[in-house]
Amino acid sequence: MTEPLLRAHEVVQEFGVRGRGGVRDGVVRAVSGVSLDILPGETLSVVGETGSGKSTLARSLMHAPPPKSGEVVFQGTSLTGLRGTALRDARRSMQMIFQDAYTSLDPLWPVARIVAEPLVAAGLRDRAGRRRRVGELLDQVGLDISAHGQRRARELSGGQCQRVAIARALAASPALIIADEAVSSLDVLVQAQVLNLLEGLRTSLGLSYLFIAHDLALVRQVSDRVAVMYLGRLCETGPADEVYARPSHPYTVELLDAVPRLEQAALGKRQAGDPAGDLPGAHGAAASPVRPPSGCRFRTRCARAQARCEAETPALAAVPGGSPGHLVACHFPVARTDPKSHEISRNEEQSAS
Amino acid sequence: MTGADAGGAATTDAGPVLEVRDLSVRFRPRGRDLVHAVSGLSYTVPAGRTVAIIGESGSGKTASSRAIMGLLPRSAQVSGSVRLSGTELTGLSPRALRRHRGSDVAMIFQDPARSLNPTMKVGPQVAEAVRAHKKVSRAAARERVIELFKLVRLSAPEQRYDEYPHQFSGGMRQRVMIAMALSCSPRLLIADEATTALDVTTQARIMRLLTELQERLGMAILMISHDLGLAASYADEVVVMYAGRTVERASVSELFGNVRMPYTNALLGAVPRLDRAAHTPLPVVQGRPPDLSAEVPGCPFAPRCPRAGDKCAQRRPDFAEHKPGHWYACWYPLPDGAAAGHIGPADTRQAAAGGPR
Secondary structure, three states: OOOOOOOEEEEEEEEEEOOHOOOEEEEEEEEEEEEEEEOOEEEEEEEOOOOHHHHHHHHHHOOOOOOEEEEEOOOOEOOOOOOOHHHHHHOOOEEEOOOOOOOOOOOOOOOOHHHHHHHHHHHOHHHHHHHHHEEEEEEOOOOHHHHHHOOOOOOOOOHHHHHHHHHHHHHHOEEEEHHHHHHHHHHHHHHHHHHHHHHHHHHHHHOOOEOOOOOOOOOOOOOOOOEEEEEOEEEEEEEEEHHOOOOOOHHHHHHHHHHHOOHHHOOOOOOOOOOEEEEEEEEOOOOOOOOOOOOOOOOOHOOOOOOHHHHOOOOOOOOOOOOOEEOOOEEEEEEEEHHHHHHHHHHHHHHOO | OOHHHHHOOOOOOOOEEEEEEEEEEEEOOOOOOOOEEEEEEEEEEOOOOOEEOOOOOOHHHHHHHHHOOOOOOOOEEEEEEEEEOEEOOOOOHHHHHHHEEEEOOOEEOOOOOHHOOOOHHHHHHHHHHHHOOOOOOOHHHHHHHHHHHHHOOOOOHHHOOOHHHHHHHHHOOOHHHHHHHHOOOOOEEEEOOOOOOOOOOHHHHHHHHHHHHHHOOOOOOEEOOOHHHHHHHHHHHHEEEEEEEEEEEEEEEHHHHOOOOEEEEEEEOOOOOOOOOOOOOOOOOOOOOOOOOOHHHHHHOHHHHOOOOHHHHHHHOOOOOEOOOEEEEEOOOOOOOOOOOOOOOHHHHHHHHOOOO
């Protein structure tokens, strides 16, 4: 098997919360022991809702800030204990793009200078060479240095801002790009353009991606593998085709069911009494990462939860009868044979319990 | 208009709750050209039904909904007719308009965090809305708010009454906004990207809540969104806007089954889907929406349209009802029953014309 580009082992990230009078009041357990690999040329998507720790995980992988415990090995170098220049050198090939591209660009700098900055940092002193490289980079993202090079961020559309941010990330010649909700706030037609651009760059430059998203549908088209995260832990991970067709964790099922589908148009408007749309946990209180539930963290929202889920933390293990690499952390995983039968089978199970 | 005139001032159950006719909104930014944000928009929202206005940023969907509520800045020039249960709203004084806002029509917005006062407890904020429209005692208002909190399924409503917005999650804040919007039992609820900032799971819950409330209270919903997938699941009718104009309008099943206008089709093709194979390119239209300060003679989508011919840039196609219940504005519509999401110069006309320009 090929050596992974990035390997994270049992990454833990926690932050103290201060209560009244600045006294330490508790600990936000943002990421609690996450292990994952990203292979060269592969796209891994980490999906979860707000507060699941997916962005914190991405930052921990970049050691910005370093995780509380656990190890991240990137391109064969362990980032643990590295500081200053050594850390910067080790993670130069790991770049990040963000949801709000506009605020991630310096409002006063022209586009050409924004894209040139990583080149300067990398020690490219030759002005003409730098300008040529900026031109190439802008060209790669579908912008033109003569038309856009001297513009400021406010003179660009949302999609163009994201293209500039991508060009800046590419300037460091990365092997891995971490895209944190990078297309979530774009209009659907622009979103498609940027997703296609990222796909094109993946093949032409041999990039790997880590996509962070809250919507499983958004990353369907780009993902080789997906990892579903809930309250700081991975619930399910596996080849994208498997996880989308045969989700095993009840939370993955919930995320898939929540995606609005065009096919619904043919079935008619969703009715309030429509049992297939009845989401478990709709009335349950939101679990907090400060006081995560014991055992399985999803149990407070889970329709399948039993006493064992409270007592015992489920470990990521191979899905019974699943394909290789498909892992789930659940005592009572959802068994599915036909991808279309899941809503019915789940309701049967619910009424049976 | 004729129906309302015939029935006098009284509203009939059969008449639409909202009737927008030829609505236009123009802005004149300081020192710049007039911007035609909305041009000639017409649609109706019947009682108990949901109409979705779909468009990208800058398509005029929000400007049109704010025009209905009278929430645009004074510099905006609004023309056309907006009738709420038969009452003309355009041209009303701010004072008269305020009577309708809240009691007949209410609005919820994308960002519930910014719609709530962070320094004020949640319950009293909603009670304020109740007391603004009805002369009731504080105690009665409190009771009504707790009733509303129960209606929108907030857990522990009595306890939630005395909490601050920061103690609420995004979904719970939006529930509070819905409670506030429902406080005077409006006939029309305008939801402007009300679930866009929420997680997909929370979005599904809020949409289901709105559907349930609609069934119970019989109110009409005007849903403003960029998400066709959302409209497919929760709307009865869809109005697609592009560059300030309506380009297609039909019932959900008709629109998604027989899309005719290439722009709508492009939107459908770009919707993130769960059944799309990995690493397949998404169908894409190049370019950007036109500058709204310049009046274009032809179809606004023509420069980006894979099906456009010479005629499209010169003459604007009429927005007409080509089939009962299906309106669109296009010279070269897709064939009836075209596969959703397919774009491209697929017909013989373009092959003969030598491909798209």
